[in-house]
Amino acid sequence: MDAGSSAARPSFTVVEGDIYTDWESVYRDNVVGIYQLVFRRVGNPPDAEDLAAEVLMHTLRTLRFPAPVHEVRSYLVKTARTVLADHWRKHYGAPPTVLDADRAAREPGLEYAPSEAASERALRILELLPDRFRRVLELRFLRGYSVREVAAEMNITAGNAKVLQHRALRRAAELGEVPPA
Amino acid sequence: MRGRPQERVAAYVDRMLSRRRPQRFKATAEELEAIAAAAALATARPGADLPHPGFVEQLGRRLRAELDPPRTGAGWLSRRTLLQAAGASAAAAVVGAVADHAIVAELSARESTALVPTQGSWRPVAAVEQLPAGEVMPVDTGSMKVLVVNEGGRIHALSGACTHLGCTLQPEAQTGRITCPCHRTAFSLGGQVVEHRLAQSPGALPAVESRIREGQIEVFVV
Secondary structure, eight states, X not given: OBOOOOOOOOOOOOBTTTEEXXXXXXXXXXXXXXXXXXXXXXOSHXXXXXXXXXXXXXXXXXXXXXXXXXXXXXXXXXXXXXXXXXXXXXXXXXXXXXXXXXXXXXXXXXXXXXHHHHHHHHHHHHHHSOHHHHHHHIIIIISOOOHHHHHHXXXXXXXXXXXXXXXXXXXXXXXXXXXXX | OOSOHHHHHHHHHHHHHTTSOOOOOXXXXXXXXXXXXXXXXXXXXXXXXXOOHHHHHHHHHHHHHHHHHXXXXXXXXXXXXXXXXXXXXXXHHHHHHHGGGSBOOOTTSSOOOEEOOTTOEEEEEEEGGGSOTTOEEEEEOSSOEEEEEEETTEEEEEESBOTTTXXXXXXXXXXXXXXXXXXXXXXXXXXXXXXXXXXXXXXXXOEEOEEEETTEEEEEEO
């Protein structure tokens, strides 16, 4: 069999599309998804980078190849759940009830979803909020206003803007679309 | 961190929205729910949850540094090691070099047979451009060990098990040969025995069927 001339295609080493044969394939396929998964829980890049790195390092150190893609994904997500639970417990003193395994299993968000889907879900939550709650969160999260700027825009004190933001976030959590920590 | 819940959550959100690490504090369940909701809303702007390319690259380098050396040392060589593999001409030169102190087999002493699994299927293993001339890429399917070889531009596949007693063969980067760690038998990139220390020469390596489809090398394996 001669190599001949073949059109260049993106290289990959996944056998039959459902088996990983090396760590680099796992990393290439999953690094973005795992980062997004943890970012949607912590909301900031420094924590998301540390946690995604911890998830991937731990998983790739222990994987043996060949490994079915669905098992690798499942293992990555389980590891992410554990790493996130440790994060909340270690840095924010999260009580065990918040990290309840059954509750975690029902939570949306611990799956791969494109950036647009996460964005749409966030916008849908905003739409469901009462006017003043929606307003404060839109100004903060979509338009990047500071608390002081929100207060000026809504003609309230900065203290009241913080209270309004806090209540709006709790209502957003109650809507059931937003998973708790 | 002190203050009322709205102050502490506001401080978290402030740092989160400026894409900095939030301060740590002992949070109540309500505060945790609020900051989790805030984190989910931080993705409202499309693309906010995409990693920085520098992070992806750096973490890849960290992993490579940690995960590649042990596998190279384990004997079933990584592709990187094999990048240094010599071509078929170098292998031929080595045959002469070892002739003085080893039994050199007649290259065509035994015919190799093809290894065609009854319930096999074609599986892509690499892009053609991943396997330059002189390189050998080990592939482990779990049931079969296969060596995919680029022998001076001719891509083909061989069984990765020694024909003597089945030890796992290792591509040898320095000499461009495929060697058996158990009894020092060496095979050429074509699968022929070029050196052995056994009473009788083992057989050549069975060929494994291979083909190229749309730029991908495929092997027929189980």
